[in-house]
Amino acid sequence: MTRLRVRDLACARGGVPVLSDVAFTLGQGRALILRGPNGSGKTTLLRTLAGLQPALRGTIDPGPEAVAYAGHADGLKGGLSVAANLTFWAGIFGTRDIAPALEAFDLTDLRERAAQNLSAGQKRRLGLARMVLTQRPVWIFDEPTVSLDTASVGLFARAVESHLAQGGAAIVATHIDLGLTADVLDIAQFRARAMDDPFATGVA
Amino acid sequence: MSLWEYANPARFMVLSARIVPVSGGLAALCLVVGLVWGFFLTPDDYRQGSTVKIIYLHVPAAMLAINAWVMMLVASLIWLIRRHHVSALAARAAGPVGIVMTLIALVTGAFWGQPMWGTWWAWDPRLTSFLILFLFYLGYIALWAAIEDPDTAADLTSILCLVGSVFAVLSRYAVNFWNQGLHQGASLSLDKEKNVADVFYFPLLVCIAGFVLLFVTLVLVRTQTEIRARRLHALNLRARMG
Amino acid sequence: MIRLVARDLMLAVRAGGGFGLGVAFFLIVVTLVPFAMGPDTTRLSVIAPGVLWLGALLACLLSLDRMFALDFEDGTLDLLATAPIPLEGVVAAKALAHWLTTGLPLTLVAPMLAVLLNLPAQGFTWLVVSLALGTPALSMIGAFGAALTVGLKRGGLLLSLLVLPLYVPTLIFGAEVARRGAEGMMVSTPLALLAGVSGSVLALLPFAAAGALRVNLR
Numbered sequence: 229m230t231r232l233r234v235r236d237l238a239c240a241r242g243g244v245p246v247l248s249d250v251a252f253t254l255g256q257g258r259a260l261i262l263r264g265p266n267g268s269g270k271t272t273l274l275r276t277l278a279g280l281q282p283a284l285r286g287t288i289d290p291g292p293e294a295v296a297y298a299g300h301a302d303g304l305k306g307g308l309s310v311a312a313n314l315t316f317w318a319g320i321f322g323t324r325d326i327a328p329a330l331e332a333f334d335l336t337d338l339r340e341r342a343a344q345n346l347s348a349g350q351k352r353r354l355g356l357a358r359m360v361l362t363q364r365p366v367w368i369f370d371e372p373t374v375s376l377d378t379a380s381v382g383l384f385a386r387a388v389e390s391h392l393a394q395g396g397a398a399i400v401a402t403h404i405d406l407g408l409t410a411d412v413l414d415i416a417q418f419r420a421r422a423m424d425d426p427f428a429t430g431v432a
Numbered sequence: 433m434s435l436w437e438y439a440n441p442a443r444f445m446v447l448s449a450r451i452v453p454v455s456g457g458l459a460a461l462c463l464v465v466g467l468v469w470g471f472f473l474t475p476d477d478y479r480q481g482s483t484v485k486i487i488y489l490h491v492p493a494a495m496l497a498i499n500a501w502v503m504m505l506v507a508s509l510i511w512l513i514r515r516h517h518v519s520a521l522a523a524r525a526a527g528p529v530g531i532v533m534t535l536i537a538l539v540t541g542a543f544w545g546q547p548m549w550g551t552w553w554a555w556d557p558r559l560t561s562f563l564i565l566f567l568f569y570l571g572y573i574a575l576w577a578a579i580e581d582p583d584t585a586a587d588l589t590s591i592l593c594l595v596g597s598v599f600a601v602l603s604r605y606a607v608n609f610w611n612q613g614l615h616q617g618a619s620l621s622l623d624k625e626k627n628v629a630d631v632f633y634f635p636l637l638v639c640i641a642g643f644v645l646l647f648v649t650l651v652l653v654r655t656q657t658e659i660r661a662r663r664l665h666a667l668n669l670r671a672r673m674g
Numbered sequence: 675m676i677r678l679v680a681r682d683l684m685l686a687v688r689a690g691g692g693f694g695l696g697v698a699f700f701l702i703v704v705t706l707v708p709f710a711m712g713p714d715t716t717r718l719s720v721i722a723p724g725v726l727w728l729g730a731l732l733a734c735l736l737s738l739d740r741m742f743a744l745d746f747e748d749g750t751l752d753l754l755a756t757a758p759i760p761l762e763g764v765v766a767a768k769a770l771a772h773w774l775t776t777g778l779p780l781t782l783v784a785p786m787l788a789v790l791l792n793l794p795a796q797g798f799t800w801l802v803v804s805l806a807l808g809t810p811a812l813s814m815i816g817a818f819g820a821a822l823t824v825g826l827k828r829g830g831l832l833l834s835l836l837v838l839p840l841y842v843p844t845l846i847f848g849a850e851v852a853r854r855g856a857e858g859m860m861v862s863t864p865l866a867l868l869a870g871v872s873g874s875v876l877a878l879l880p881f882a883a884a885g886a887l888r889v890n891l892r
Contacts, residue, residue: 242669280755301747596840602843
């Protein structure tokens, strides 16, 4: 079963088209690793898939309501405890139990700690744990392993694997090897042509 | 060929380059004829004396101050609905022209008001509304200037223009409620009986035509500049991406 | 959405200043007025309704730039925009939280400050009513301004420039209710108009503000 089908997608950053003719399908239980040099448009593509910015062209099926997104920032409130942060997001996404999320990212012992007193890696784990609460089939990660140690990367990979095993799918933009069985997509091939920009041609 | 073809920047540049010399020349002609006729070849008003002649600057500027905003509103709507870049840039180009027209209307109004009402400024509904319009222009121009990304700026200023228009109309009525004024009624209307006397009427029409043509010329030239700036921005970004 | 309001209130309480700052500013403005206008109580009682409205309006402005900025910087806004609640609802919740921490306290302390300015006794009720009806509109218009400027590094000043002209109708009708109330005149016309302005602002501006937020998140 297909979890996500992208056809003829074009996206822009800062008003300038960066990607065009992006096409791929993501099946149930599959993971896709995005690769490409800095500035090639990985973040732009992921934010477009998450519905945070409109596509210039093309279709994404199903829409953003099937997608859970984890970007560079974790959206944590330092003044609230680990449990309170997760409970808030659980409420927003209509989930009751935060225990599985705490467990998956080894945060159970830290649950009463204020988020501002966590280390950078612990904060990242808390940010990623939110994905478990979303109950959405397609997980999208933008550089999820920043500030994670080897053990935490392992936790992350296992959380993604268990999501895939339950019939989900995932797209991860990363430069390191996560040890996941995944397809690799190099987005350098989708670079937009100059003619897509109305201001790059024909204006004297 | 559909009208929307001219929303393409390249086509717009070609077309506007043809219009600007004509509209600019006609604007100069109308303004010279209208102002000379109005200032030197019409009699003084029996009540207001020669002060009345400021009408040839005041009325056209006031009309354009409002119509420039309406044009910005229409251009903003076209941008939000059809995503034509030229439309957004034309709205941006009209902003400073509109605020200068508002300023001319306010300043000439003060010069007119001093001998007539004995005061440079009164909190009359019309004057107050124009002052508020001036503030709206300020905010609109400042928002354009503050945002770096051109499409984001176009979107946000368009939303501001839309909401601002509703609030400007609302403020107009609120101000009317707040203070009934001493400003004279409209100088022009289609109902000819109510118009100002013919001797003032015809030079005034020529002046208005001149101001409108001047506005069109200025907006076209400024839109051309904005398009070139936008192209520079696009080329710079492209060069940086390698 | 209730969760969002509750969380914002909790954060405002924990961070401190959320409730206090606007009220303190209001108090200072009202204290400064007699220094500028002279201590003559008859004159003060004439300008009291207008000064109180203006003070409350300026105090409302103080905390606007923080309404979305914190959530924008730490990524919360991205996550809320992808969450299953509409962004219009997020805006409304934020405006409500702002009103509960700013507009409501201002409304409640206004009668005490009115004593300082010698507001006529019959004016107290209408002062409170007009503020209670008008301040929600001030918060919502402020939310719109904050949504427009959230992506800017130093948006605070620009925010004031954008929002203050939009406050004109609310101020005119609100202050008119308070003034007529203080002078013992009929307030029903400006009161109805104030309610109309507030109602339409609360009904329509969440859509404009959510649109502006979406643009800023791309």
